[in-house]
Amino acid sequence: MHCDCGVESYKHQMVTETVAERHARGRPIGKPCPYQAMGGLTGFSSLAAGIARMDVTGAGGLLTEEELNAPITSNDHPFLRSQAQAVYAYKLAQNDMEGAERERPEVESQVRRPGESELDYYERRYQEREKAKYTRKPAIKKP
Numbered sequence: 582m583h584c585d586c587g588v589e590s591y592k593h594q595m596v597t598e599t600v601a602e603r604h605a606r607g608r609p610i611g612k613p614c615p616y617q618a619m620g621g622l623t624g625f626s627s628l629a630a631g632i633a634r635m636d637v638t639g640a641g642g643l644l645t646e647e648e649l650n651a652p653i654t655s656n657d658h659p660f661l662r663s664q665a666q667a668v669y670a671y672k673l674a675q676n677d678m679e680g681a682e683r684e685r686p687e688v689e690s691q692v693r694r695p696g697e698s699e700l701d702y703y704e705r706r707y708q709e710r711e712k713a714k715y716t717r718k719p720a721i722k723k724p
Contacts, residue, residue, distance in 0.1 A: 652687065665687045
């Protein structure tokens with residue numbers, strides 16, 4: 582059995598580190614949780630293969646506000662796209678209308694339209710991703 586990184590699972594070692602150690606190394610730090618996080622093969626980064634692309638520096642630096650608040654698009658990782666409706670509902674519940682409006686295109690695009698066959702749905706989603714490749718995105722400035 583292989584991990585997403587391509588290495589056999591038995592060759593992985595679990596690394597336990599404190600928040601201070603992660604911060605000193607410049608690694609991302611999540612919110613405190615009432616349970617002990619599971620690292621290694623069962624960690625969030627193992628489940629979401631696209632999380633590595635979020636940090637463009639490659640050094641594991643902290644994400645900027647622009648990167649964290651960027652809207653979910655059809656080019657994002659499927660795990661992130663699957664959460665678009667939940668993010669939209671959360672922002673509506675928090676009365677964050679501006680944030681909800683940024684998420685709306687992806688949420689509306691995920692819903693099959695009346696009379697649309699399954700093949701038409703997947704073709705439309707594919708065309709949206711292809712079109713998004715060629716649209717210019719504003720550069721995200723690193724601090």
